[in-house]
Amino acid sequence: MEIFTIDKVRKTFINGEVEEEILKGINLTLKEGEVTALVGASGSGKSTLLTIAAGLQPTSEGQIIFEGKNMTVMSSEQVRKVRASKFGFVFQFAHLVPFLTVAEQLMLMLDVSESKLKKQEQKREVDRILKLVGMDHRKNAYPSSLSGGEKQRVAIARAMIHKPKVLFADEPTASLDSKRSKDVMSLIQDLTKTLNITTLMVTHDEEMLSYADHIIKMSDGLILYNKDSNLAPKEMA
Numbered sequence: 001m002e003i004f005t006i007d008k009v010r011k012t013f014i015n016g017e018v019e020e021e022i023l024k025g026i027n028l029t030l031k032e033g034e035v036t037a038l039v040g041a042s043g044s045g046k047s048t049l050l051t052i053a054a055g056l057q058p059t060s061e062g063q064i065i066f067e068g069k070n071m072t073v074m075s076s077e078q079v080r081k082v083r084a085s086k087f088g089f090v091f092q093f094a095h096l097v098p099f100l101t102v103a104e105q106l107m108l109m110l111d112v113s114e115s116k117l118k119k120q121e122q123k124r125e126v127d128r129i130l131k132l133v134g135m136d137h138r139k140n141a142y143p144s145s146l147s148g149g150e151k152q153r154v155a156i157a158r159a160m161i162h163k164p165k166v167l168f169a170d171e172p173t174a175s176l177d178s179k180r181s182k183d184v185m186s187l188i189q190d191l192t193k194t195l196n197i198t199t200l201m202v203t204h205d206e207e208m209l210s211y212a213d214h215i216i217k218m219s220d221g222l223i224l225y226n227k228d229s230n231l232a233p234k235e236m237a
């Protein structure tokens with residue numbers, strides 16, 4: 001099912017006296033259970049598109065339709081609620097809170113997402129998601145004792161703990177070595193399929209494209225290609 005539509009989206013920034021159009025009319029549809037990878041040169045507008053889709057900044061023109069609702073006409077409080085309850089985020093660095101254990105990071109996220117679960121149920125959810133990402137044996141560990149790949153697994157668990165509909169990931173493997181990148185990507189792919197999430201992911205790494213269902217290449221604020229990953233030529237990245 002198509003649950004996310006980016007419709008004729010434009011974004012203009014004003015830098016001093018100069019107005020610069022960074023997104024020049026983007027149309028994109030994302031489906032449940034699929035990973036869409038966004039690639040393109042540095043500065044082509046990938047992160048801008050991702051943050052606009054996630055309601056972290058407004059569009060200049062065009063609309064974002066999520067579950068049939070136009071997010072661009074919602075109040076900022078309504079957008080915040082959608083973001084907190086329906087979206088998950090993963091970035092290049094895990095950004096874990098240094099003085100909280102793995103389990104506590106996830107409990108905190110349940111509070112932020114205004115979870116209605118009782119404490120006992122929250123703890124069960126934390127155990128369930130940690131098992132899913134293969135980190136249940138480290139639930140009482142602090143971030144400083146985890147490897148980069150393990151931290152990223154916890155960050156993914158944190159992004160998924162409130163059962164979001166959409167996962168936004170901006171270069172989630174950029175700080176990892178090749179093996180850990182593959183582990184993290186295959187985890188994102190698995191979770192997208194098994195939990196039927198819609199995933200939009202920015203990446204620079206050509207090797208990660210084999211984990212995507214669609215590849216969107218951006219160039220200078222426009223979509224250059226939009227293809228099924230199995231049809232994509234290797235040089236596309």
Ligand SMILES: Nc1ncnc2c1ncn2[C@@H]1O[C@H](COP(=O)(O)OP(=O)(O)OP(=O)(O)O)[C@@H](O)[C@H]1O
Pocket residue numbers: 013014015022040041042043044045046047048049
């Ligand atoms: N808030 C802002 N104000 C002004 N210009 C901005 C702002 N955010 C982004 N830009 C500009 O928009 C362009 C696209 O930035 P964006 O971060 O989307 O690129 P990107 O494709 O994610 O690049 P990278 O691969 O380096 O992360 C850049 O030229 C950037 O300087």
Ligand SMILES: [Mg+2]
Pocket residue numbers: 046047048202
């Ligand atoms: Mg970027």
